[in-house]
Amino acid sequence: MREIRAKIEAAIKREVRQRCGFGCVVCGKPFYEYDHINEYSKVKEHEADNLTLLCPDHHAEKTRGLRSADQVRDANAAPFNRRMGSSSPYRLAYGGTVSKVSIGSNSFVQTMGSISEPLVLNGEPLVRVRTESGNLLVSARLFDASGAVILTIDDNELKYDTGIWDVEFVSDRLIVREAHRKILAKIVFSPPDSITVERAHFSHEGLSVQVTAREILYRTKRGKLSISGNSVLDIPYPRGVVLTDENHELGSLPAAINVPVRVG
Ligand SMILES: [Zn+2]
Structure with a gap:
C-alpha cells in the first residue's frame, strides 16, 4: 500500500531554505526539492534538521545512489550559497x-x-x-x-x-x-x-x-x-x-x- 505523506509545513520549509542559503546545497541552483537526508520511509517525519535542498540533478544523483547520503550530509553542513555569501548565478x-x-x-x-x-x-x-x-x-x-x-x-x-x-x-x-x-x-x-x-x-x-x-x-x-x-x-x-x-x-x-x- 502506498503511504500517504504529511506535507512539510511552510515554516519548516522556510527554516531549511534559510539554513541552506536558498539554493541546492551542492551547487547553489535556485530550483530545488526538499530532500530527507535520512530517508523519509525510515524517519517518517519532517524535521528541519533532516531536510536539505537539492536541485533536480543532484536529487536524482542521490536517488540513484550516485551521491551518498554522507556526501549530501557534508554539503548540507556547508551549503554552497552559504560558503559564497550569495546565490550561485x-x-x-x-x-x-x-x-x-x-x-x-x-x-x-x-x-x-x-x-x-x-x-x-x-x-x-x-x-x-x-x-x-x-x-x-x-x-x-x-x-x-x-x-x-x-x-x-x-x-x-x-x-x-x-x-x-x-x-x-x-x-x-x-x-x-x-x-x-x-x-x-x-x-x-x-x-x-x-x-x-x-x-x-x-x-x-x-x-x-x-x-x-x-x-x-x-x-x-x-x-x-x-x-x-x-x-x-x-x-x-x-x-x-x-x-x-x-x-x-x-x-x-x-x-x-x-x-x-x-x-x-
Ligand atoms: Zn545542485
Missing part, C-alpha cells in the same frame, strides 16, 4: 529583439536597437536591457528599504544575497521576503522577452522609489508622487521613467517620463 533565458518591461503598472515595450533603460534614478539605469549579437541582455539592481543591494541581474545572470530573510522561486516568480508576510521584492520572469517588477525598492545616490503592483512611488517629506499606468510603446525614447534630483545632471538620452525632484 542563474542564467535567465532571455533572447530576441523586442523587450517588454513592466514596473509598477508602467509598461515599456521596445524593439531593440541598442539599449532600453526603463528606470533611471539620478543618472543611473537600475533596470536596463541591451542587445548584443542577437541576445537580449537584462540587467537590474534591487535594494531593501535601507538602500542595501539584495538582488542583481547582470546581463541575464541572476544573483541574490543569502543574508536576506527568505528568497523563493514560485514557478516563474521570484519572491524576496524581509519578514513573515512582508514581501520586499517580487519579479515575474517571462522569457524570451518579458520581465515584470511587481514589488521592489530602487535607490541611487539619495534618491529612492518604491514599486508596488500599482505604481512607482516617490516619497518626500512634503508628499508623494505616483507614476502609474503609463504605456511606452516603441517610441524613440531609450529611457522610460527618469527621476533626477537637483544635485544630478538630467542626462542627454531622451526619456518618456522625465521627473525632476527636490530632495529634502
Whole structure:
C-alpha cells in the first residue's frame, strides 16, 4: 500500500531554505526539492534538521545512489550559497529583439536597437536591457528599504544575497521576503522577452522609489508622487521613467517620463 505523506509545513520549509542559503546545497541552483537526508520511509517525519535542498540533478544523483547520503550530509553542513555569501548565478533565458518591461503598472515595450533603460534614478539605469549579437541582455539592481543591494541581474545572470530573510522561486516568480508576510521584492520572469517588477525598492545616490503592483512611488517629506499606468510603446525614447534630483545632471538620452525632484 502506498503511504500517504504529511506535507512539510511552510515554516519548516522556510527554516531549511534559510539554513541552506536558498539554493541546492551542492551547487547553489535556485530550483530545488526538499530532500530527507535520512530517508523519509525510515524517519517518517519532517524535521528541519533532516531536510536539505537539492536541485533536480543532484536529487536524482542521490536517488540513484550516485551521491551518498554522507556526501549530501557534508554539503548540507556547508551549503554552497552559504560558503559564497550569495546565490550561485542563474542564467535567465532571455533572447530576441523586442523587450517588454513592466514596473509598477508602467509598461515599456521596445524593439531593440541598442539599449532600453526603463528606470533611471539620478543618472543611473537600475533596470536596463541591451542587445548584443542577437541576445537580449537584462540587467537590474534591487535594494531593501535601507538602500542595501539584495538582488542583481547582470546581463541575464541572476544573483541574490543569502543574508536576506527568505528568497523563493514560485514557478516563474521570484519572491524576496524581509519578514513573515512582508514581501520586499517580487519579479515575474517571462522569457524570451518579458520581465515584470511587481514589488521592489530602487535607490541611487539619495534618491529612492518604491514599486508596488500599482505604481512607482516617490516619497518626500512634503508628499508623494505616483507614476502609474503609463504605456511606452516603441517610441524613440531609450529611457522610460527618469527621476533626477537637483544635485544630478538630467542626462542627454531622451526619456518618456522625465521627473525632476527636490530632495529634502
Ligand atoms: Zn545542485
